[in-house]
Amino acid sequence: MSAKSVDIHGKNYSRGLFMLAVLVATFAGMLMGTSLGTALPTLMNDFNIDLATAQEATTWFLLANGIMVPVSAYLSTKFPTKWLYVVAFSMLLIGQYISYSAPNNNWNWFLAGRIVQAIAVGITMPLMQVVIVYIFPAKDRGAAMGLGGLVIGMAPAIGPTLSGWILDKNHTILGLTLSDSWRSIFLLPMFVIALDLVMSLFLLHDVVPNQNIKLDIRSLVQSTVGFGLFLWGLTNVANSHYDGWFDIPHVIIPGLIGIFFIATFVLHQLEMKHPFLDVRVFKIKQFSVTTILISLSMMAMMGIEMMIPTYLQELRGLSPLSSGLTLFPGAVLMGVMSLVAGAVYDRNGAKRLSRVGFMILSIATFPFLFIGLNTPKSFITIFYALRMFGIAMVMMPLTASAMSALPKEKASDGTAANNTARQVASAIVVSLLSSVTQNIANTEGPAKALKSENVLEFSRKTLDVTLTGFHASFAIALIFALLGFIISGFLHSGKIISNDPNLLDEKGDKQS
Missing domain, CATH: 1.10.287 (Helix Hairpins)
Incomplete structure (x- = not known):
């Protein structure tokens, strides 16, 4: 990826260095989406707020990010690539500093910073996929999307582990002293983004053709x-x-x-x-099917990724760091396999990879229906890692396939539509599983009177009911994985090596 390429102004640039600058900043931005999950107790204490209010640190990030993604198609078409990135990176840095500097008596100040961060990520994440379509030929696009998988898949998975490590005790890294405070969670990403912002002024170029719309x-x-x-x-x-x-x-x-x-x-x-977001991209079967499958894979992934840390901390009594480390091997495996899956896609296409991936995902999800209070941590680590292996086989090949099904000039619209579907799917599954678990706890939990009569029996029954709620959530995640396996059978057999959808017949079976 070190080959010299030419931007839309005829100037030479390095694709490898271009992608390095984009990936580093996007990774640091997406890291913030989940990194505060393990810091909620600290935020509650410092800001004197309850858990529901503290969760706004994540929900408002999700909300602002979801609003921005559909707008990204217009922005990437209207404004030069380099300066759009520079503005987004600057907003990300400013947003992180706003949250970092928030006084302990001003929660709204903290949330304002989170919203600015989310707006920036809502620009950089879709733009990264559009850039890949324009700077890499179709034969290399799978491997490039695999690099994108390191950002999209690993950053949210690593976030809680990194935060747990920072909150565990004081650390010094890259000359920065990270105290065991939620503020330190912002320091390392701020340092990285500031450095990357300076680099981007020299490494980034305008690669997406602009229109004065x-x-x-x-x-x-x-x-x-x-x-x-x-x-x-x-x-x-x-x-x-x-x-x-x-x-x-x-x-x-x-x-x-x-x-x-x-x-x-x-x-x-x-x-x-000239639509703001061309929804006609969904008329192309290959794009529509892959978008549905990406959404299902996100729902299957979030179904476990969201619930397991809660299970480990609330029912097993693990610290945030310990629960994060239990899942860390899965995050690493997903990152490595995203690269491998992208390269394999370049040779074989998405259908076979996604079918095997969804099968592995289903098989690895099934044991979570039976975990208990004494299930070995190694059991959870192994099957969680296996799940992430399956997710990696699904996510990047499907993303590359979706983008290859579209003409280049529709890459911005396709990326925005794809990421919007992913964002909505994530919000739906988080809400669904949280409500299912809470509803089971409310309706099947022991009577409050039992607490005064026999506190041990009350605690035992409460744990049993809570565990039942988790099992129900894991079962829903399994259903999403099985649906993905079934629907993946409708994918195009082989690799699409052209961005011209006219090369596909109505069934999406003709290959260029």
Whole structure:
């Protein structure tokens, strides 16, 4: 990947150094999406807030990120690649500093920083995939997407482990002293992004052709309000202050209004000559099927990745660092396999890889239906790693296949649509599994009177019911994996080596 390439202005640049700058900053940004999960108790103590409020550090990041992703198609088409990255990296650095410097009596200051960070990541993550389409030929795109897998897959998985390590005790790294405070979680990414921002001024180039398109305010409002309210309603499902899926003012009403605005947004795009986000990309079967499968793989992954740390800490009494280390081998394996799977895709296509991947994912998920309070940590580590092995075989090949099914000029729209589906799928599964687990605990838990009569029996029954809730969540994750295996049978057999969808027949079976 060190070969010299030419940007849209005819200037030479290094693809390898270009990708290095992009991957490093995007990794540091996505790391922040999950890194505060293990810091919630510390945030609750320092800001004097309850758990539901502390969880806003993650839910508002998810919300702002989900709103920005559909906008990314317009931004990447309208503005030069280099300066769009420079602005996004600068916003990421500023957002992290805002949160880092938040006074202990001002939670809203902290949240404002999280929102700025999420907006930046909402630009850099989709733009990275668009850039890969433009700077790598189709024969090398799988391997390049595999590098992207290191960012998309490993960063969220490593985040909790890194935070647990920082919060465990004081550390010194790269000359920075990291104290056992939530503020230190921001220091290392800030240092990396600041360095990468300076490098990007010299290494990045304009590689995506630009068009002087006018911002359609109506589309922007419909997209922002629609996806914003829909995702906000979903994130409220898991809020302990509300009544789950049946909370009318906080879940049902914003969800329905969001769906209405999303529907009007889609209809408006179909009527436009130059759409804000071209939803017609879903008319291409290969793109639609791969997007569905990517969403299912995200739901299957999040179904376990979200619940296992909670199980390890709440039911097994492990520290945040110990629970993170239990899952760390899986994160590393996923990163390594993303590279391997990308290279294999370049030779064989996505169908065979995804079928095997979903099969491995299903087999490795099944044992989680039977874990108990005394299940060895090694058992969890092995099967979690096996699950991540399957996810890696699915995620990057499908992403590369989806992008290859589109003309290059639709790469921005395809990436935005693909990532929006991924974001919505993540929000749905987090809300679904949280509500299922909580509902089982509420409806099948022991009577409160038992606590005063026999506290040991009350504790035992509470643990049993909570474990049942986790088993139900794992079963739902297994269903998503099995659905993925079934639907992957409809994929194109072989590798698509052209971005021209006219080379595919209605069944998506013809290959260039």
